[in-house]
Amino acid sequence: xxxxxxxxxxxxxxxxxxxxxxxxxxxxxxxxxxxxxxxxxxxxxxxxxxxxxxxxxxxxxxxxxxxxxxxxxxxxxxxxxxxxxxxxxxxxxxxxxxxxxxxxxxxxxxxxxxxx
Amino acid sequence: xxxxxxxxxxxxxxxxxxxxxxxxxxxxxxxxxxxxxxxxxxxxxxxxxxxxxxxxxxxxxxxxxxxxxxxxxxxxxxxxxxxxxxxxxxxxxxxxxxxxxxxxxxxxxxxxxxxxxxxxxxxxxxxxxxxxxxxxxxxxxxxxxxxxxxxxxxxxxxxxxxxxxxxxxxxxx
Numbered sequence: 251x252x253x254x255x256x257x258x259x260x261x262x263x264x265x266x267x268x269x270x271x272x273x274x275x276x277x278x279x280x281x282x283x284x285x286x287x288x289x290x291x292x293x294x295x296x297x298x299x300x301x302x303x304x305x306x307x308x309x310x311x312x313x314x315x316x317x318x319x320x321x322x323x324x325x326x327x328x329x330x331x332x333x334x335x336x337x338x339x340x341x342x343x344x345x346x347x348x349x350x351x352x353x354x355x356x357x358x359x360x361x362x363x364x365x366x
Numbered sequence: 367x368x369x370x371x372x373x374x375x376x377x378x379x380x381x382x383x384x385x386x387x388x389x390x391x392x393x394x395x396x397x398x399x400x401x402x403x404x405x406x407x408x409x410x411x412x413x414x415x416x417x418x419x420x421x422x423x424x425x426x427x428x429x430x431x432x433x434x435x436x437x438x439x440x441x442x443x444x445x446x447x448x449x450x451x452x453x454x455x456x457x458x459x460x461x462x463x464x465x466x467x468x469x470x471x472x473x474x475x476x477x478x479x480x481x482x483x484x485x486x487x488x489x490x491x492x493x494x495x496x497x498x499x500x501x502x503x504x505x506x507x508x509x510x511x512x513x514x515x516x517x518x519x520x521x522x523x524x525x526x527x528x529x530x531x532x533x534x535x536x537x538x539x
Contacts, residue, residue: 264392264395264396264398264399265392265395267395267398268388268391268392268394268395268396269388269391271391271394271395271413272386272387272388272391274413274415275380275385275386275391275443275444276385277415278415278416278417278418278443278444279382279385279418279419279443280418280419280420281420282415282418282420283420284420284425284426286415287414287415288414288415289412289413289414289415290412290413291410291411291412291413292398292410292411292413293408293409293410293411294398294401294408294409294410295408295409297401298399299398299399300408301408301410
């Protein structure tokens with residue numbers, strides 16, 4: 251599994267972001283392979299767009315991810331401000347997706363098992 | 367520990383057969399870029415690729431007809447989740463769950479967006495000293511008042527207005 255996270259500098263022109271989102275929609279409709287789970291996040295704070303990122307997982311190796319993601323990368327309106335692409339085992343990928351780093355495989359609710 | 371606060375989330379599904387037009391996306395981003403400061407509160411929209419096809423073959427989610435499973439949004443291509451964490455960030459030790467935007471807060475900015483929405487507020491909350499508090503505990507004189515019931519309604523209306531050109535192609539969840 252390949253875990254990826256890209257942060258972009260928010261474009262100053264709303265129409266640039268609109269054009270990218272329209273292309274993302276086209277990408278999702280016909281170009282995104284079934285192995286790809288991808289989310290675009292746009293966020294605002296203090297009256298400005300403060301967050302613009304793409305992240306998700308690809309159920310396959312890194313080189314296959316890069317090939318699958320290439321059509322979308324080609325239409326990003328602004329350069330990356332940071333990026334993370336890592337290959338993980340399936341279990342480590344699930345842990346990374348969860349965000350907490352913990353994975354409960356005991357069939358007992360984690361809160362009960364840890365007493366928290 | 368989150369002492370007080372709440373979060374509003376709304377989800378919209380965009381049908382694959384009726385994708386949002388470029389004009390709608392423009393309307394949506396124009397709206398997004400014009401949201402005024404929310405006095406310490408951020409907002410975000412998550413847009414998930416959802417279903418669709420690949421190499422002219424439907425992917426797993428839309429491969430089943432709508433009526434063959436409990437979830438009837440299988441013919442969608444995008445899932446939009448709109449969210450506003452209604453929590454002050456001033457007392458960070460009380461609001462860790464909502465620490466989404468590491469941007470300094472300007473308390474003087476007020477809540478014009480929410481105030482504009484709160485014309486019909488009923489028993490609400492006051493945003494005072496950076497903490498959502500029940501009315502009556504502090505003076506309302508110089509503080510914006512917001513309503514728990516108003517914000518979701520107003521945000522939803524505004525977002526839906528932004529998306530209006532293709533409303534027929536969306537499904538609300």
